[in-house]
Amino acid sequence: MIKVENLHKSFGETKVLKGINTSFEKGKTNLIIGQSGSGKTVFLKNLIGLFEPEQGNIFFEELQYGKLNNSERIELRKKMGMVFQGGALFDSMTVEENVMFPLKMFTKKTTTEMLHRVHEVLERVNLNEANHKYPAEISGGMQKRVSIARAIVNYPKFLFCDEPNSGLDPRTATVIDNLIQEITKENNITTVINTHDMNSVFEIGEKIVYLQDGLLAWEGTKEEIHHTNNKELSDFVYSSNLFRKVRQAYQKGL
């Protein structure tokens, strides 16, 4: 579980996060949604430690991030997996080497043991035909799957995904969504996904956090979104005809 208390972050005079309080539950897919410029990425970067919060606390289970020393932070980071928007795979390494990288860096496993685990996770993400290819030689969807494999290879407790569906066709996007949800359940990890893909919201959103102008404007489940009175959230979620019809159908009990 991740708990966030009164999180503030500014860049110069610009206040990006203005006091966010929320929590992300273990074993659930937690989604952060919001318009461009609402502070989603900055919020996620605070959670994964790429930005230092200006004020407020972040608790990873019982650990308060701000009170950890450098080596404790490194230990905590080893328990995190991150799927970046563009995959962030290392260009100079093959798929297999990319996935093996966290094991090489942080474990004392032999090469055989590492390869066994790598093949296990690549199989889990349905990708065992591209082991020796370089990232540039595989499709965007495959890169995302490799990125997920790399994020989970060292048994993380926390999984963060930054727009995992961006640039993917709808079918592949659904496959990736479902894969992330299944992995979350199988490993009982806390997953936080930053997205503005409404398909993801209705597909896998077990807890949804809506940010607006650096503030938490709404939080709840995907079912609760259909009944919300929050105008900005409704305008954001139901901006397309398709989703307005989904809402009407839901309200009619279809």
Add this chain to the structure above:
Amino acid sequence: MHYISSIGRYFIMIKNTFRKMTKRKVLWNLIFQEVNDLVIKSMGIIIFISFFIGAVVTIQTALNLTNPLIPRELIGFAARQSIILEFAPTFVSVIMAGKVGSFITSSIGTMRVTEQIDALEVMGINSLNYLVFPKIIAMLFYPFAIAIAMFVGIGGAYLAGVYGGFLESGQFIQGLMDDFIPFHIFYAFFKTFIFAFLLATIPAYHGYYMQGGALEVGKASTTSFVWTSVVIIIANYIITQLLLS
């Protein structure tokens, strides 16, 4: 003000490069890879430039020594002095600022743009140590390349001088040995080590702290070349002033 903060950030980067060391086994592989990319793969251009620079220095010296009272051995002497003191360490380093420097800036810059550096940080890896430290260590082999540049440069000078009909083989060799000061070798290699450090770190700084996209990677590579060359030239002046004057 911008320059002062950049200089400060450069030194902070250097300090952070030596913190939180990467696993030794991984580091060794990275260092060998960097030695190959930065030094061995540069040998072709270093040898090519050194040979022709040595040849040109000899021809120009010979053509300017028209007074019959000046011994022809002086051509060998002048070639040796120019190649060992300046052309091999400084001229080749400025060329390397373009070749190695651009490679370092663009490779690290691309990693920044594609969030690969963020990926390293999120995993709990000191990205500066992982990316920059192996380059600094690999560049410790750079003086070997400069030593080869000195030999090849003198070889080029010999061939151009002797086979160009400017002096005889014995005169050239005598000139090479005349008034040889071993301290000049120390001076040349001392500054080569300094240049090697600058060649590894200034381009790394420009790549690591760049912001933007593909276009900015190109701009950062150009800026890195300019600044690395400028700092090498200034460092060359300071070292020469301190050690030779």
